[in-house]
Amino acid sequence: MTDPRRRVPRTDALLADPRLAEAARVLGRTLVKTVIADAQQRARAGDITPEHVADHAVAALPSAAASLRPVINATGVVVHTNLGRAPLSRAAVDAVVTAGGATDVEFDLATGLRARRGRGALAALARAVPTAGGVHVVNNNAAALLLAAMTLASGREIVISRGELIEIGDGFRIPELLESTGARIREVGTTNRTHLRDYADAIGPDTGFVLKVHPSNYHVTGFTKAVSITELARLDAPLVVDIGSGLLTPHPVLPDEPDATTALRAGADLVTASGDKLLGGPQAGLLFGTADLIERLRRHPAARALRVDKLTLAALEATLVGPPTPVERALTADLADLRERAQRLATQLPDAQAVDCVAAVGGGGAPEVTLPSAGVSLPESFAAALRAGTPPVVGRVESGRCVLDLRTVDPEEDARLLEAISRCT
Numbered sequence: 001m002t003d004p005r006r007r008v009p010r011t012d013a014l015l016a017d018p019r020l021a022e023a024a025r026v027l028g029r030t031l032v033k034t035v036i037a038d039a040q041q042r043a044r045a046g047d048i049t050p051e052h053v054a055d056h057a058v059a060a061l062p063s064a065a066a067s068l069r070p071v072i073n074a075t076g077v078v079v080h081t082n083l084g085r086a087p088l089s090r091a092a093v094d095a096v097v098t099a100g101g102a103t104d105v106e107f108d109l110a111t112g113l114r115a116r117r118g119r120g121a122l123a124a125l126a127r128a129v130p131t132a133g134g135v136h137v138v139n140n141n142a143a144a145l146l147l148a149a150m151t152l153a154s155g156r157e158i159v160i161s162r163g164e165l166i167e168i169g170d171g172f173r174i175p176e177l178l179e180s181t182g183a184r185i186r187e188v189g190t191t192n193r194t195h196l197r198d199y200a201d202a203i204g205p206d207t208g209f210v211l212k213v214h215p216s217n218y219h220v221t222g223f224t225k226a227v228s229i230t231e232l233a234r235l236d237a238p239l240v241v242d243i244g245s246g247l248l249t250p251h252p253v254l255p256d257e258p259d260a261t262t263a264l265r266a267g268a269d270l271v272t273a274s275g276d277k278l279l280g281g282p283q284a285g286l287l288f289g290t291a292d293l294i295e296r297l298r299r300h301p302a303a304r305a306l307r308v309d310k311l312t313l314a315a316l317e318a319t320l321v322g323p324p325t326p327v328e329r330a331l332t333a334d335l336a337d338l339r340e341r342a343q344r345l346a347t348q349l350p351d352a353q354a355v356d357c358v359a360a361v362g363g364g365g366a367p368e369v370t371l372p373s374a375g376v377s378l379p380e381s382f383a384a385a386l387r388a389g390t391p392p393v394v395g396r397v398e399s400g401r402c403v404l405d406l407r408t409v410d411p412e413e414d415a416r417l418l419e420a421i422s423r424c425t
């Protein structure tokens with residue numbers, strides 16, 4: 001009897017299989033060869049028969065060339081950091097696809113000359129926050145703070161309250177980021193209380209700017225005092241405010257969350273924010289401020305290293321002018337509708353119950369806000385099975401049950417969610 005290992009088909013023979021040839025065209029030869037090599041290895045190890053190598057390779061083909069997979073977020077955490085923060089709206093996704101090709105991002109089709117990069121997105125941002133004298137977009141909010149520190153405080157001091165020296169997540173600390181630019185942090189006040197005179201006493205010829213940071217991911221209660229933007233604006237130093245979440249105007253569901261328009265009206269010279277938290281757009285750092293400050297930031301040599309890609313500009317513009325984002329829809333979803341959806345799903349599934357639950361804003365934002373919600377409760381064992389499915393569904397485990405919170409699931413995804421759960425029963 002011949003050694004089955006010698007009957008394992010060769011790579012070129014497998015690549016000639018029409019299914020694998022088509023996959024090589026769509027996904028690339030390198031990726032398909034990796035999949036083929038795995039299948040051949042399994043045949044050599046005796047896990048599969050040599051005759052089935054092609055079938056196994058076909059079954060193991062990924063559906064796309066990139067390894068990132070679409071996931072149904074049923075965690076109830078609206079801006080889920082580990083699931084990529086804000087999911088883009090359909091309009092923003094379409095804009096990204098269009099901008100993926102050659103596009104007039106920096107070109108004027110009428111004159112044939114170079115044009116201002118991302119002018120459509122910048123104009124949309126300026127229209128969304130008319131109080132701002134100028135706007136600028138960088139890679140993320142961390143980059144916005146970096147650019148502000150490099151431009152306004154290199155070799156100088158940034159005056160900040162001890163209560164606002166915060167760590168955002170994954171070990172990222174705002175004071176360390178600022179110091180990396182060569183600026184010095186001048187801490188004022190105490191952890192729980194900082195007064196206007198603490199700031200006033202620290203301001204001098206070495207001051208680059210005063211920084212107010214929204215402590216987005218925690219909440220101090222009790223004997224506390226912070227100084228308002230209005231008061232800080234009266235001091236004799238530029239005032240930079242990091243609002244974090246990216247709301248452009250006040251939000252009815254999140255009354256304590258700061259927004260760019262209110263911060264500027266209160267007297268901030270520069271406001272920084274993220275694009276992919278509550279704004280519901282792509283990862284970006286948004287800067288709003290006086291025209292001359294924004295111009296100085298734009299002209300800093302490092303601005304080029306922090307600039308955003310055309311895909312980001314496209315998604316940002318579509319987020320700003322397009323229909324309500326998935327984040328906005330999740331925040332404002334009506335509880336009665338959520339309960340009805342939960343009921344409808346639960347009646348179609350053997351082990352499921354419709355339950356009330358509590359969703360959260362997430363993304364390090366509004367930690368004290370809870371959003372009443374509804375979902376489907378399943379036995380705990382479903383959690384792992386659902387994550388392993390296609391599409392993967394991520395729920396949360398609560399008191400020994402797997403709860404799928406519908407506030408973060410688009411109603412249009414209910415049918416796919418139902419199929420995904422049914423496959424696990």
Ligand SMILES: *Cc1c(COP(=O)(O)O)cnc(C)c1O
Nearest residue numbers: 140141142214216243244245274
């Ligand atoms: C999230 C956050 C940041 C960091 O923003 P990125 O866009 O992730 O860089 C900075 N400051 C505050 C207050 C935040 O909430």
